[in-house]
Each structure stands twice: as C-alpha cells, then as structure tokens.
Amino acid sequence: MYNTAFRILQQSDKAEDVVQESFIKAFEMLDSYRAESTFGSWLKRIVVNESLMLLRKEKVSVSLDTxxxxxxxxxxxxxxxxxxxxxxxxxxxxxxxxxxxxxxxxxxxxxxxxxxxxxxxxxxxxxxxxxxxxxxxxxxxxxxxxxxxxxx
Missing domain, CATH: 1.10.10.10 (Winged helix-like DNA-binding domain superfamily/Winged helix DNA-binding domain)
Structure with missing residues (x-):
C-alpha cells in the first residue's frame, strides 16, 4: 500500500500519512465492504483515492526524475x-x-x-x-x- 501511495505522491512522509489515513478510513468503512472484490483491491482503491485527493488538494505536479x-x-x-x-x-x-x-x-x-x-x-x-x-x-x-x- 505504501509503494502505491509513494509512486503517486513521490514523497515518503505524505505516502505514510495517506496509508495511515487509508487504514483508518478502511476500518471506519469496514461495514461497507461487500466482498464483491478482494479486500486488497478494496483497500488499494482507498489508498489510490486518498493519494489522488491529496494531489488535487495540493495541486502538486509529480516528477519521477528525482x-x-x-x-x-x-x-x-x-x-x-x-x-x-x-x-x-x-x-x-x-x-x-x-x-x-x-x-x-x-x-x-x-x-x-x-x-x-x-x-x-x-x-x-x-x-x-x-x-x-x-x-x-x-x-x-x-x-x-x-x-x-x-x-x-
């Protein structure tokens, strides 16, 4: 999960924060998990969405050069x-x-x-x-x- 967040955000501290927030959000929304997909896919979707929301919020341009x-x-x-x-x-x-x-x-x-x-x-x-x-x-x-x- 961290690697996915890091590849999107390109900053370790932000990726850690997003993963932590994603786990909290997943725990809070656990009753909405319907087992239509694997739990890992469901959690990965939360991590991706949280990462993208942070990018949009900060309007950060991610460069993979670095x-x-x-x-x-x-x-x-x-x-x-x-x-x-x-x-x-x-x-x-x-x-x-x-x-x-x-x-x-x-x-x-x-x-x-x-x-x-x-x-x-x-x-x-x-x-x-x-x-x-x-x-x-x-x-x-x-x-x-x-x-x-x-x-x-």
Missing part, C-alpha cells in the same frame, strides 16, 4: 537490460503524463494489476480501463520517441 531506481533481479541481463539513460527517459516521460494515465500505467505496469483489479481499484468500467491503458501507453510511447528525437 526518484532513484534500483533494478533488483537475480539475472539483470534478462529483464533490466536497460542503459541508465533509457531508464531516466522512461521515468521522466512517465512523470510528465497526465495524472489519470500515470496512475493507470503505474497500477498495470509497475504494480502488476490486471484490468479487472484496476477497474475495481479505480471504480471504472472494463472498456474505460482498456481505453485509458491504450491511450496512456500510446502517449508514453510518443513521448519517449519525441524525447529521444530531441536529444539527437
């Missing part, structure tokens, strides 16, 4: 065979995406949720989820291509 990354894998040649510059371009482009697209890509690509879980977390339809993911991936791809072109 996030140090570390690829942890037993065989770095397999998955994380990127040059540092390419990773920085990707992080910068992700950080520049509109809030909704950044969040849905985070849930899908980084957190590893499937479409059904994303629909539950964000309270959107399956078609809306697919459309948003497709548009977010397209925009990310275009942004990366443009940034690489600008660097040449």
């Amino acid at each position: 996030i140090p990354y570390e690829a942890i894998d037993d065989n770095p040649q397999e998955i994380w065979n990127f040059q540092q510059e390419e990773v920085q371009i990707l992080l910068k482009c992700l950080g520049n995406l509109p809030e909704k697209q950044r969040v849905i890509l985070n849930l899908s690509l980084i957190e590893g949720y499937d479409n059904e879980e994303i629909c539950e977390i964000l309270n959107i339809t399956d078609q809306n989820c697919r459309t948003m993911l497709s548009r977010a991936k397209k925009l990310l791809r275009e942004t990366i291509i443009q940034m690489k072109h600008d660097r040449k």
Whole structure:
C-alpha cells in the first residue's frame, strides 16, 4: 500500500500519512465492504483515492526524475537490460503524463494489476480501463520517441 501511495505522491512522509489515513478510513468503512472484490483491491482503491485527493488538494505536479531506481533481479541481463539513460527517459516521460494515465500505467505496469483489479481499484468500467491503458501507453510511447528525437 505504501509503494502505491509513494509512486503517486513521490514523497515518503505524505505516502505514510495517506496509508495511515487509508487504514483508518478502511476500518471506519469496514461495514461497507461487500466482498464483491478482494479486500486488497478494496483497500488499494482507498489508498489510490486518498493519494489522488491529496494531489488535487495540493495541486502538486509529480516528477519521477528525482526518484532513484534500483533494478533488483537475480539475472539483470534478462529483464533490466536497460542503459541508465533509457531508464531516466522512461521515468521522466512517465512523470510528465497526465495524472489519470500515470496512475493507470503505474497500477498495470509497475504494480502488476490486471484490468479487472484496476477497474475495481479505480471504480471504472472494463472498456474505460482498456481505453485509458491504450491511450496512456500510446502517449508514453510518443513521448519517449519525441524525447529521444530531441536529444539527437
């Protein structure tokens, strides 16, 4: 839960506060949990919503440039065979995406949720989820291509 809040807010103290508030809110709303989705998805939806509300409240622009990354894998040649510059371009482009697209890509690509879980977390339809993911991936791809072109 903390990682999700941190990826949205990009500040450790705010992420901790949001997670704490989310657990309190979940406890207070426990009687409204209907078991239509997993408890984890329900709680994740609360964390995402609380994080987004804080962003809107503070009107903060989140930049992923400043996030140090570390690829942890037993065989770095397999998955994380990127040059540092390419990773920085990707992080910068992700950080520049509109809030909704950044969040849905985070849930899908980084957190590893499937479409059904994303629909539950964000309270959107399956078609809306697919459309948003497709548009977010397209925009990310275009942004990366443009940034690489600008660097040449």
